Amino acid sequence: MTFRYTDSQTRQPATRTLPVVQFSWLILQHVLPKGLQRVRDYGLLHGSARTLRLNIQLMLLGLPTWQLSVKTEPLKATRDCPSCQQAMHCVGITRPR
Structure with a gap:
């Protein structure tokens, strides 16, 4: 080939x-074998950990990290119960295999 x-x-x-x-x-x-996850989906290699990785790199270089240390609160989706109008909490998610 x-x-x-x-x-x-x-x-x-x-x-x-x-x-x-x-x-x-x-x-x-x-x-990957069935049932295994890529390592980059978790921890410091996860896509949302970019700011944390940059801060660690700057600390290792001895540079100030104050420019990147601003944290924003993630928006959480809320859904009210149709019968009692109280906020419902997600206890788990299932995905078909």
């Missing part, structure tokens, strides 16, 4: 020829 790709070091397009089994192995290295 012959395929084109962009070389990460030279940023130039290149072609490569491999047997089908070896090509499939290269692709399947990026597939």
Whole structure:
């Protein structure tokens, strides 16, 4: 199998020829087993942790972090009970498999 790709070091397009089994192995290295989550979906690698990561980087460099330390409160969606008009609280979410 012959395929084109962009070389990460030279940023130039290149072609490569491999047997089908070896090509499939290269692709399947990026597939997670069922039930596992990508690590970047949690903790410091999560997309919403960008400000925290920047603050940590600035602290490690010895720079002041006061520009990025402004925290905003996330907006929470509220829904009232149709019968008693009290705020309902989410206790869990289920997703179909």
